[in-house]
Amino acid sequence: MQEHADQAAPAETGGTMAVRDEDGNIAAPYLAAVGSALAANDRAELRALCVDRHEADIADLLEMLDQDERPRFIGLLGDDFDYAVLTEVDDTVREQIIEALPNEVVAEGMRDLESDDAVYILEDLEEEDQQEILARMPALERAVLKRGLDYPEDSAGRRMQTDLIAVPPFWTVGRTIDYMRESDDLPDEFYEIVVVDPQFRPVGSVALNKLLRAKRPVPIEKIMDADVQTVRADLDQEEAARLFERYNLVSAAVVDEHDRLVGVMMFDDIVDVIQEEAEEDIRGLAGVGDEEISDTVIYTARSRFTWLLLNLVTAIMASAVIAIFDATLQQMVALAILMPIVASMGGNAGTQTMTVAVRALATKELAGYNIRRFVNREMLVGLINGVVFAVIIGVVAAAWFSNIPLGAVIATSMVVNLFCAGVFGIAIPVSLDKMGIDPAVASSVFLTTVTDVVGFFAFLGLATVLLM
Numbered sequence: 001m002q003e004h005a006d007q008a009a010p011a012e013t014g015g016t017m018a019v020r021d022e023d024g025n026i027a028a029p030y031l032a033a034v035g036s037a038l039a040a041n042d043r044a045e046l047r048a049l050c051v052d053r054h055e056a057d058i059a060d061l062l063e064m065l066d067q068d069e070r071p072r073f074i075g076l077l078g079d080d081f082d083y084a085v086l087t088e089v090d091d092t093v094r095e096q097i098i099e100a101l102p103n104e105v106v107a108e109g110m111r112d113l114e115s116d117d118a119v120y121i122l123e124d125l126e127e128e129d130q131q132e133i134l135a136r137m138p139a140l141e142r143a144v145l146k147r148g149l150d151y152p153e154d155s156a157g158r159r160m161q162t163d164l165i166a167v168p169p170f171w172t173v174g175r176t177i178d179y180m181r182e183s184d185d186l187p188d189e190f191y192e193i194v195v196v197d198p199q200f201r202p203v204g205s206v207a208l209n210k211l212l213r214a215k216r217p218v219p220i221e222k223i224m225d226a227d228v229q230t231v232r233a234d235l236d237q238e239e240a241a242r243l244f245e246r247y248n249l250v251s252a253a254v255v256d257e258h259d260r261l262v263g264v265m266m267f268d269d270i271v272d273v274i275q276e277e278a279e280e281d282i283r284g285l286a287g288v289g290d291e292e293i294s295d296t297v298i299y300t301a302r303s304r305f306t307w308l309l310l311n312l313v314t315a316i317m318a319s320a321v322i323a324i325f326d327a328t329l330q331q332m333v334a335l336a337i338l339m340p341i342v343a344s345m346g347g348n349a350g351t352q353t354m355t356v357a358v359r360a361l362a363t364k365e366l367a368g369y370n371i372r373r374f375v376n377r378e379m380l381v382g383l384i385n386g387v388v389f390a391v392i393i394g395v396v397a398a399a400w401f402s403n404i405p406l407g408a409v410i411a412t413s414m415v416v417n418l419f420c421a422g423v424f425g426i427a428i429p430v431s432l433d434k435m436g437i438d439p440a441v442a443s444s445v446f447l448t449t450v451t452d453v454v455g456f457f458a459f460l461g462l463a464t465v466l467l468m
Helices: 028-039 043-050 055-064 069-080 083-087 091-100 103-109 115-122 127-135 139-150 173-182 208-213 237-247 267-286 297-324 326-331 333-362 368-401 404-434 439-467
Strands: 192-196 202-207 230-232 251-255 261-266
Touching: 028 043, 028 055, 028 069, 043 069, 055 083, 055 091, 069 091, 083 091, 083 115, 103 127, 115 127, 115 139, 127 139, 173 208, 192 208, 192 261, 202 208, 202 251, 237 251, 237 267, 261 267, 297 326, 297 439, 326 333, 326 439, 333 368, 333 404, 333 439, 368 404, 404 439
Parallel strands: 230 251
Antiparallel strands: 192 202, 251 261
């Protein structure tokens, strides 16, 4: 006879509890367990829950905690907290955490970070806090971080890491491998070795897979790739990202104004740059600046105020055009009903062109040699779509109000507005770019004004002339 016994499933411990649910969000049981450990000041349980977790998971967890819980979370973990987590959180959350922690604690936690991560954390702090944190760090690390902070904001110098491997071309493969085995200060991750001349200028690079396939007596210069791609330290990070994309780079040597090697950029840093620039352009098109979901109500309202105020001014301009034809509108109510259609179609068509233009400007695909071709294309697209939709709305309006001349008026104004939307959808971003104004931020407000004014003026003007 077999005996059957119910066996209770073992409870999940901190180390085995799932951090994320099926949708990729922080799992509710995990968040509740962390909250309980924090409330009980249970360092052992919190350590079991969080140590050895990926820094991106801990970053998302930090963002979900209350503002006053984050410093306690870091304090309870102590030396087990990886400060690389702070490079993964929103800027606002990072600044709040750094402000809440004593500077000596921050300095101690940043000692084990890669130089690019440390600079990324320091660059947004007040000058006084920067200096106090740097003063508490070892002299060599302090000098490296100061040098990184001296480079322009959003430059390759800010993104590079100074931990690298550089060897002369006359070294052999065997000597290079022995050097890496015996060195105690190798980068945590690297994929290529930079080959330098006596002036410490890059003359080539060797991928690790190529190094490991070569025989020990072979000189490095025999297997190195002499077509080395370098990045100037003062180059904008977006331009550096474009180089990585163009040449499919895994890493790139960063050089100073004298072409001397000062660091390397890695592809993981470039992924962050691409994401940041894309988010910046998306927010710019909506006029929301650099705000994050973790920003305060006052900061968010203030950051949006300027563009909303400008939009109000431009909306008044469009209303002023309508006011010119108030007598026409009073005589024919159908005009007021149909008027928003013309403006809406023009605004949407212009936004389509503007979006393509802003992207092309950001990726340097739109230059002097092809601007005319792009303008001609958009003019023709606007004209074709204008004619097609003119026929559609003309028939609808004529049937709706039993007025064929009214259908002709709205059809004509539709062609005019969609044609102008195509022209100004490219002209406005290009003009702003030439004036040094970010087209992603400013284009939409001006484009909306143009399409509204042109649409209202064409529609109401034609109606006044032909119908009244």
